[in-house]
Amino acid sequence: MAGERQGRRYPQNLQGVLQLAVDAGSAEEQAPPTLEPMSEERKTWLREALSDICKGQMDEVEQMKRCLELLRVEEPNTQREDEDEEDDREAAFETLTELCDNLDNARDLMTLGGLDLCVSRYLGHEQGGLRWRAAELIASCSQNMPQVQLYLLNIGTLPKLLEMTDSDPNPTVRVKALYAVSSSVVSMGMVQQLVSVLQTPHSPFHEHVLGALCCLVEDCPEGLKDCRDPAVGLDVLLKQRSKELQGKEECEEELDFCERLRTMCFTGQQPEDNGMDR
Template identity: 60%
Template sequence: MAEGRQNRRYPQNLQGVLQLAIDAGSGADGPTAIEPISQERSLWLREALADVCKGQMDEVEQMKQCLTVLNKEDVNGEEDRDDDEEDERESAFELLSELCENLDNARDLMVLGGLDVCVAKYLCHAQSGLRWRAAQLIASCAQNMPQVQVHLLKIGALPKLLQLTDSDPHPTVRVKALYAVSCLVREQEAGLEAFLSHDGFSVLMRGMQSEDEKLQTKSAFLLLNLLTSNPEQKDTLISMGMVQQLVSVLRTPHSPFHEHVLGALCCLVEDCEKGLKDCRDPSLNLEELLRLRARELQGKDESQEELEFCERLRMACFRRHQSDDHGMDR
């Protein structure tokens, strides 16, 4: 029996231990009387719980050690930069990002002041490798964590992340910063308000107009997501000339991210007369563009969603011509 216990694998977190305890107390044949847990099973559960708790304590110590590294003073002068020190800091960030996939650790890092260090010191660091790792850590901690999101908004993370997204010279920094922005504003009312106050939609528009494919895709996807979740923002976007700018993006060489652009246009015209009017503006020649795009996408399995958005937009804006179009397509 002892050997069997040793060969069992302990769960890696408290949730796993609790599930084991529930399983141990559940009858094998459904809602029958619960029998007392065996002494051997009880001992094993205690050891598992102790092992998990010890592991969590060790992880807190690891985070503290990483923060000691990150809190060191920078070497003065770019020419005197210590590459070993930079590598050590990058390793610290990578370990913290891994540890903070655990939500408890993400909350602990916030309490330990780790996020404050990221925002105040590393989002504006001279080394791009440290900037993007700081943004990645912020994203890891903020995702699905309202308490952490509110703290990051309070200490001014969002405007710095938007600035990095908009103008950082390093493409990886821009992409990671936008990922962090997304984690702060999706399904987060206070985050959306801060995003709007800092002209975040214009940042997304410029991201779609950039030459970096990842940034284009993530910008378009976030725009579509925000429009879907917050249709009340349509008027704001239309007044910015978003319809005209999105159509301009569709006229660039075809790219998979155009699917999200078409989806955003569909959102802007649904139940919105001003959006329909903008799309029907003869100077955009959108009807012909959509007709040509639909022909290009026909028969391509990987483009079915884009084709559906394309047809949906055509139906919404130019329904009077649909019978003629279908005749031409056949």
């Protein structure tokens, strides 16, 4: 049996290494431990497989460096950037966003200065396609990454994103900025700032703000706590907004967000508090 495993050929990748480990563990459970020399073929395979795994990770870092080099190039002093160059920058952002689904890559991008570049140059870029891709990359990097979230907070990212959600003329930019906000840490005052956006004259954009609040409440206990704070006034605002939207077919989704928020934040809260008082 051991000879059969010794002669087995495994894929030369991470899956192959894992399968080798599983088979080795199974062999130890099924038979008394024996010391068998590893064949030269097996040693060579293992070295090459581990080398390929490390090389793959290194290649991703190199890809990020190349993308950042392209994004750091000064833009031409023309009225409008060459379309080919804009396409290249958009492609660089898309590559970075895909790579940063990996948490290690997101951390590396922060170390390489990529997040600083996004915030300082591209959140305010004149091309909407680059603005929303920068916001999307920030969202991808900050999900489930407290270290990255704190870093973004410290370099002043949140106020810029909130300004984009409130006033950017491009609707895709506003949605992506909200996505980045909801993916970031729930810092002191963030819920309050989102609620303050809802207190401005009503617009279709408020639907997206309510959607972001729903995400915060569902995914983060601190977000739920902040929404329940009476000083924020969200309960009163939601009741009033629900009344205003009743019967308006074009506002059905916004009304649904209002009702979901009220249910998640306030339904049953008072009876629970009364029970605790007793």
